[in-house]
Amino acid sequence: MSETEVMQQLNEIFRDLFELPELELTPGMSADDIDEWDSVNHVMLVVEIERQFKIKFHTAEVEEMKNVGDLVRLIVAKCEAK
């Protein structure tokens, strides 16, 4: 899966989960930029990503994923390692 594909699918997950239908993700975005992206929703986000991409994250990785660019890279790496 390429970064662009991951990004597209991720955008859908974000729009759905945060109920922001017009959201356009960019790699530079982080949890600071989206009010709804707090600790509670972050966990929902992580599990939804795990479900849709069929991957699993370490607990230690979860806190590093609060930035879209890092998140995409981590998903791509996990999908390749599958």
Place this chain on the structure above:
Amino acid sequence: MLFNSYVFIALFLPLALAGFFASAKFGRRYAGAWLVAASLIFYSWWNPAFLPLLLASILMNYAMSELVARTGARPALQSALLAAAVGINLSALFYFKYYFEVVLFLANRFGLDAHADPVLLPLGISFFTFTQIGYLIDVKQGVAKDRGFLNYVLFVTFFPHLIAGPILHHREMMPQFAEKSTYRFSLANFTIGMTVFVLGLFKKTVLADPLGGAVTAGFAFPETLSFFDAWWVAIKYSLQLYFDFSGYSDMAIGLAFMFNVRFPLNFNSPFKSQNIIEYWQRWHMTLTRYLNLYLYNPMALAVVRWRSEHGYGTKRSDQKTAAGFLSMTALPTMLTMGLIGLWHGAGLQFLFFGLLHGFYLTFNHAMRTFRGNAKQAASGPAAAIKRVSNVAATYIAVVVGLVLFRSPSLDKALSMFEGMSGLRGFASSVSPTEIAWVLVLAVLIWGCPNVQQIMGKCAPALGKVEATVARIPLLWQANLRWACTVGILLTVSLMAMGGTSEFMYFQF
């Protein structure tokens, strides 16, 4: 040794810096060893009796972490080792911080025939226990890359954070100690670090300390306070704690930067928060981060994964059901915040402080979940009024919580609340000069950029600082005007530094 003492500023700091950069000429190991030695002296200054405890803790944790790292092929053994190591850390913490209080509590409430002598709390034990447990867990999960002994000891003992944080993560610290440029003196970093240190010192000695007397008296005898007087004491305490702890954090960041090390941001104008969720993202940020990482996330992940695997939904719509909200949001939040409360101390007042904030946060999340995302106008007077009232409501909620946090016991806190609710009348003994002073402090908190914003691009901390103001009027620059300003602030701070005044977070 206190950051705000003459011996620290005039003797310890210059020697620590000079020795560090001079010995670096012979090799990084010497500089590292020098810094470890200086940090241990710094720690022992207060009470040398606890030095062996700190050393034993470091050696035990490092040895256990190496064992954990080498048993990756045998997961059961590895998990057992990790559990043992975490257990030893928590037992020591429990003994020094909670044992006496718990025995006393059981003896008083249930007539249990038990006796314990009060134990002196070793300085910084919660902080060095937490950082090291985090390291152990990360070694187990295979994400701790740099495992060198000297870098580890430096990471744990480095004096600017040893006693009251910020709570560091090895991943952001150990690479910095492995970096060559850390060991070369930088005049620019020294100047910036010194500026941040002086701003923090000023907050501590000039702004925070003078509030202490009235606050201590008020919380010791809340039984006589009327509505206005009780609120006044509570508000003054919130200001004292704010300037004390943010001043401490600035000083820690400034000191570290003189050694070319960047600490994570610990404070980001928390009283400007518009809700409690935001407040915890801006107050004692490294504690919030730590507990998210090692407590909240694992709990919430376990619940959400369990639901996902057992056919219960984990979507936004499922979060809106009572069971979904209670299990995925309320439960992990209340548990985490209850433990945050107890982390601060053994008293019931700390437990209730945590639970109150747990309730605030759950309520805040419920508003977000059930009411949806309220789209509000970004500008105009209506939006401004809404912002101001949000900030005010959040601040008042925080002040109420801080009454529990500061009170010597639950009974005293309840007595304070009685006064604050108006049950003891509305007579006021607040003087106009006091009001004027508190207004000055309020302008500094709500009307000015914070230290990180003032430092602009030079900001020596890790993490993003929001630029709420496009052009900060007080932006720091390396020029004569700022040199004079910092010089004046330093002089005033030094003159105000009479006696010793510990930082409030030393007790944790």
